Amino acid sequence: MATQPTQDAVPSESPRDLKFNAGKIDEFVTSMGWTYTDRFGQKHYTIEGINYLSQQAMAAYGYVILTGKTFTTGATINNPNEVLLNTADGEYYKWTGSFASGPKVVPANSTPASTGGVGPGAWVGVGDASLRAALAATGGAGLVGLSVGSVYPAGTVGSAIQYRTPQMYGIEPSTTNIIGSGLDAMFAAGGDIRFEKPGTYLTDRAWILRSGTRLWIGPGVTIRAASTYNGNLLRNYAYETDGGAGTADDIIEIWGAGTLDYDGLEKPFSGLNAMGAIFKNVTTLRIGGGLMFRNSRKYCWLICKVQNLHADGLRFNTISDGIHLQPPIENAWIKNLSGVTGDDFCALTDGDYPNYDIAEPGDFANINIEGIYVRNVNNDEGTRATSLVALGTAGMNTFRSISVSKLYGQSGNCVLYAKGDAQSRGRMKIERLAISDVFATPGPGAQAIVIDGLHGPQPAGVTYAVEIDTLSITNIMSQSAANQPLIMVTGDTNAQTIVHSMTIDGTPRTAYSIVNLGANASQVTVGKLNISNCNTLFIKDPNSAIVNTRGYIGSLVISNSNYHFDDSTYGYAYRGVGVDGRIDSIFMSNCRQDDGVNVVSVQRQTQQVAVHISNTEMFGVQTGVNFINVSSARLFVDNCWYRGDSGYTFIASNGSSVILRGSVETDGNNAATTSNGGTITLARGMQGISCDVSKITSMDGAGCHNTNGSLSCGSGQVVVQTKVWKNLFSSATYTSSI
Template structure:
């Protein structure tokens, strides 16, 4: 009878679980007080495939890379390893870097890793912790400090790599991921970095381009760092590489550049033109500086990007929270911005599309702006958006501000199809939508379940626009539904339209025109185009048709209640 052991049955063999070999255990030597490089590397080589741990509180000094092997766990706990000045090399790396081939199953936990080396120069040998060609890598609970040179943690050609609970006090990037890389997790980073805290570069600049390829299925979460550059950078690399299926979640702290930079680093062709697709950004609260952005997207080959749960409060900010700044004819396929809470908006906007940028589909959903600087628009399109949908916005925006603005200075701004729904906007001045240059393009605009208060005009146009209204209420207004400039021509359709009593409803400049097929549009119908079947509610009692609902038949307005005509 077999007891106290688990019997494992295989094909033609038996094995006892308790008989499985335990990993060999090794202890690193006691610090010598001098250069410990040779002694440490000897133990790492002898202990390859086993569990190696450092003596408690050990303080090591090295002048050449420490090399860890496959199937090895290195436990440093509260020990410290310092790369001495003048070394000009990596502090810790894996055998595949030094000897070729490929490594697997490497774990490094704990320890403080210090690059005291101030040596200048370029190349991958200057990264502090550098890992290449590794399958199943874990770096956990490390503190990294540097006084010069390049990336603190550099990963390249890795699969199933995890970097967790890292504290930085470094002069360059924190975690830098080069392709090829699959299923990389970077979580719980703290401290400060002198460059990007986390960077994805499928291909890097020439001097650091030792490996390259796609970076796929990357998860970045719980970043709370002070960065001298971006907190997270996602580049596509060059045209033959890509960053695909990336999730960035929980980004706090502060950045001296954009909080998140997505797209191209145009300083080098190797970092320009690569593909970015299926990027999800969630729960961002980090702050930036004037002139920068929470998310800056300048990629020339960008597919789907989703941003949600962004919280922001900085009255001094003068840049768009989300800025699309692509500089080529290529379009962003789909951008979704959801659940954004802005306690105080500066000059804005929340979402801005530059003149050089083009977006196929832009979605803005569940946006709350509690307070804003006068004149701050929420969505500003200076470039081209083919399909825009804005939903569930609640905003208080004073001054000459709009929910959706095609700015006067952006002569070629175009939104080919736009809808706004389930939205309430309040504040003195401005309106809901503005496209006031004769060269703007806004052919279709649908407004559904809209409430405005204090806004002179719902829509301010100098474009040829088919305006469709449903369940629209305009309160406390001196204007009403529509202001049309000299090059504008608007056709209004819909129902359930309520405006403040006594408001003029529309204002039409010489050369402009309004045609109404909305019976609830309360307006002096002498200002409207007479088109067969058009309809409105006349407010000018001096006209012979009298006040009330009217319809146009054979170029004559007829009152639907009395039959009187004009």
Template sequence: MITRRTLLATAGGLVLAGGAVLAGDSPSREGAVLLPPPSGGDDTAALNAALLAGAGGTVRGPHDARYQVSAPLVVHSGTTLIMSGCTVTLVADSACNLLTNAAVTAGGRDRDITVIGGTWVRAEGVGGAGVHLHTLRWRRVDRLALKGLAVETASDKYAISLGDVTDTTVTRIRFAVHSDGVHIQGPAARTRISGLRGATGDDTVAITPQDWQAYDDVRGTVTDTLIEDVSVASLAALVKVLGGSPGTAALRTTVRNVTGLAGNNVIWVGDDTAEWRTVGGRVDDLVLEQVSAGTLPDRGGVVHINGTSVGRVHIRGMRVDSRGPNQPLVQIAPLRPATVEALTVEDVEVAQLNAAPLLYADANARIRHLLVDRVTVGATSTSTAMTRIAGSVEDLTLRAVTMTASGDSYVLDLPGWAAAAAVRRAALSGVRIVGDGGGLVSATAATHTLPHLDVADVRTVGAPWLVDLNTATELQLSKVDLEKATGGVAKVRRSGAAVIRGDGLRSTPGSRGVAIAPGGSVVSYVLDLAVDVSELVRADGSRATNTNAHLSCGTGPVRCAGLTWQHLQTGATY
């Protein structure tokens, strides 16, 4: 069993060395206030006196110094604190934060605070309540920078807690912590977080514009956040983006270059049901790029969207090199029926899909615009799907998809058990499927909705049917090539009614063309559709290529005039 303790104990091989200062971080030593050497006892008063004396300038800790404190160290406006090579430990029973800014207690706002280096330790049994459980707590600061720190906590809450901040930089941080790594509460604007390493016992980075009651000291909208270069082992999510309560939001967030290991979902977007303060807030303009982190077995997928107020989400550059998890890689599962305005998933490579699809929208999900573009699936398990819709999508575009499929696997699947599954308009183009079963689209329940399906520039090899339908569907074809197809274009079930239009269809010679169950129907306006026309509904102007030599019109291209099939070359009728 993986616990916080074992995760933290094994994190050393994953992280950067703590306290390193890179060129350009450290200002000149001239005029700096030097912290006193450790006393061997409680250094709180001496360190705070030095920080006050150096307020507005540079304060340095002596290399290899190891301090112990029992109350918060306070950094003032305009101060650069350089602690490279130093260790500061908050001792047991202190019941407070380790490092804060002056405005936390004095009120007002601080500005231009920089902390460079140091190992900041919250010992076992520090304790406290509410916001005092956080280790580094920053409130009401403009232009805050934390660079090259190592943070270690044995218990309690957030390692770095940010709230009511603007223009904040948190970079090159090594964690070995019990709870969250970096936690942002609103209001916050223009936060940059990068270069995170180590291990966290809860979410590595969390945006909660409004937090749970115990930690709800500040709240507001969080805007323009960049989170990048995260390679951490987490027992929860690597990045969590919540909207908070209905009065707050997380807007214009970019997350990129995320590797490492997540205890459940790599990226969590939306709501946390623990309290009303973290449910119903807006998440909009979210970009997730270059995500290749793994998850613990059977614990989660890559992106989990459960929010009830989610706008536009753009996912690109996702890589799953090993066998995929048993959870959908991208899952849209709102806590109650809710609409996602626009979801784009592009530039995705998956070595193998298991029983779970690449993208899954559950019965509560409503998506106005869904685009899936440039996807490669190396292999699938039997009876899986690349995209599975149990809820509804207004406008779906799938393009540039390459999939090697096994068994009854489909690019787009409306599962039979999801009675209300609906895709109002679907367009699939540039798709290549190679496999021994399945096909392009499956919608097999009589209650499914799929009124418009456009298929262009599609090639299947070994798939029995292009589509398997139990819906009333207008199917538009253009440049469709079906190789080694034992069936053909459409398998239509008892409640299905397909109208097939278009041109550029090339089927496997001798294949059936369509299979129609009793009660189902097909009308063809595709001259290239090779089929027994006695199985088709006669509609004036409909066309096909008849394959039944027993019909009086003969085999070959035919057109329906009124209720009569007529051969286009011989004039023979049926």
């Protein structure tokens, strides 16, 4: 101002001060600034400044909502902090105009625009409606630092929000529109990808999953290959870029109760393109959650070179294999598989067909397969699973620590098999295989479990086509197919099979046979066979509980078991068949056999066999132990009870040479018979055995109970020396010719 005020005390009547103050009054009233300066240099608030302070105070105090009032009902605004709802957009507005002439009156059925306008000095929105609308827009994620298809550094909002859906990329479900490249960017970005909106998504390409991708396929969602596309639905980045030879993908997950549909019923085989999904070279792979795979032309899931595999709750209705693993697989937990397949439900091979082979040298290690439920129906092609679990090899891998359990349903062929290579490229080596809780039923003419060297010729330098260190089978409860054993260990003349240690613990109530070794002219070796805890009723006309057709058994242990046959015209606990069914030792304890032809039958072997039977009852059996054309046999019995019909005996030597030791209760009846030049010799010492000593070959110092009272020594306890049998009670003697 041009006028210079005085510094006179207040109140001043100086004309200069009066003129100066007149200008300050104008500044106080009309200035848009918040303060003015008096004649002493002190600052004071203008009306605009006072208004600003009032607004700030009211804002700090909060808005007052006029309850029950809207622009539609009409209202009266008395204070600047009162807000009124506009129901048309869901926003609250406050009046920022003047109240100098009184309250702001809002007529009924008005809008902010019709009763003063929107903007500074008029109505101003104070709610979140505009923000909500902006966030709901296609580009709304950008308001919080997220743009689809972008990669964000750690610590940003975008790095924390990785939830992507097809709808964010403008893709909607359709049974006619093919997505094509529409979702390539979504899968390239990775992170959390969610197909949540139900419907069908058609694709003409494989979507590539990168490290850290979590793909969710929700209920009601179907990802289907277009009818014109004959290729994989999913692959991982490491396999896509260099066939899995380089850096592994870290963590990939495919989960949810939706469906993957290859739609392959009318499509031709196309090598690896016939697979539904291929994953190779992944550190951790998780798949499942109820996910259904339909109609892959070949395997639904081909998985190779994975350090940690977790497959839980996969479902199938497909043409070929469900899940097929190829080495190396370091750790795998596969559980709760269900549905129907046209081939193997779960297979572990190192490439059974070259066209479908992505395996590398390496092992299957620490594999746990638990829970396979096969429906007793055909798939869409009209076929069904050939097996629930298949182990196969081309000779480049070893199976280490494999556990298979809880198998249910109906198989078209065997339930589980481990087979050598039909193309003679190598041998199968299994270190430890544990099978338990098998309830699934094999197909017609098939066995529940098959160990098979398959077909020759044997590869050069390979002794055994299949070699298993330890095989444990627990609780096999399958129902036998007609005239078939539950378990078959076999091979081919030029493709031998060896199991160093085999245990069978627990069998079903009914069966045709438990185990058969060496069918089909094969060469089979079992170092030790241990069978226990059986209480089985054998259906009429089986060979036996244990059949050794063309195999070699080092030692057979049968314990804590009951074997029941309908009558005495068929049935054996153990039967060696022919010159090729060879065995070194049999140990039988705590057992019982009702009826049957023999408990043990050994035939036509040249090497010595030893049979040990203890704490065992044999009722109604024609002959307890029968040796037929065996060059040298020893029978040791202890605390046994044999009770047969008239003419039946505990032991028979038909063209064989047998030494007998021990004790067996025969209710005073003759325990031994010989025929066709066979001999039975009692071991030295008093044996707890009743027999006709005229049929016994003399060994000095042997003794027994003579049952033939017509002999000159009479019946009773007798001992022999230089072929003279002497009655220990009467001293009467009988001189034997043998």
